Amino acid sequence: MAFSGEALRHGMARRCARCGTGGIFRSYYRLHPTCPACGMRFEREDGEWTGALTVIMAVTEVIFGVFLGIGLWLTWPDVPWTWLLVGGVVINILAPVLLYPWSQSVWIGLHYAFVPLDAAEEAEAIAARTRTDADARAEGPGGAQG
Numbered sequence: 001m002a003f004s005g006e007a008l009r010h011g012m013a014r015r016c017a018r019c020g021t022g023g024i025f026r027s028y029y030r031l032h033p034t035c036p037a038c039g040m041r042f043e044r045e046d047g048e049w050t051g052a053l054t055v056i057m058a059v060t061e062v063i064f065g066v067f068l069g070i071g072l073w074l075t076w077p078d079v080p081w082t083w084l085l086v087g088g089v090v091i092n093i094l095a096p097v098l099l100y101p102w103s104q105s106v107w108i109g110l111h112y113a114f115v116p117l118d119a120a121e122e123a124e125a126i127a128a129r130t131r132t133d134a135d136a137r138a139e140g141p142g143g144a145q146g
């Protein structure tokens with residue numbers, strides 16, 4: 001198992017883990033099914049996004065831990081427990097909602113870093129890329145033409 005740090009860096013930058021291309025999201029929350037440049041399918045297996053959930057839970061708890069630690073450090077011994085509780089709840093709701101798409105691209109990077117595409121996935125990526133190229137040619141520079 002060879003780990004590719006580059007794939008993880010690409011994921012952290014919301015880029016394709018395989019080729020580093022940006023624009024893998026069609027909107028803030030919606031990934032393209034395949035990379036627009038290299039054709040890699042992002043949901044590589046059933047339950048793929050369980051890994052993204054693991055990433056976002058870990059990141060959320062780190063953010064919460066830092067918040068709690070700084071809050072305690074700054075206010076000890078008169079800790080405003082109610083405000084720490086409110087802040088903690090807000091962090092634990094907002095962080096997963098806001099960072100979930102990022103956690104998906106990080107997970108894609110982690111998955112690809114540890115498990116590169118197998119032969120079948122490579123073939124699928126080539127086919128997807130070929131389809132994308134053909135669609136682009138059919139549309140042409142000025143949009144759809146005969």
Ligand SMILES: [Zn+2]
Nearest residue numbers: 016019035038
């Ligand atoms: Zn790609």
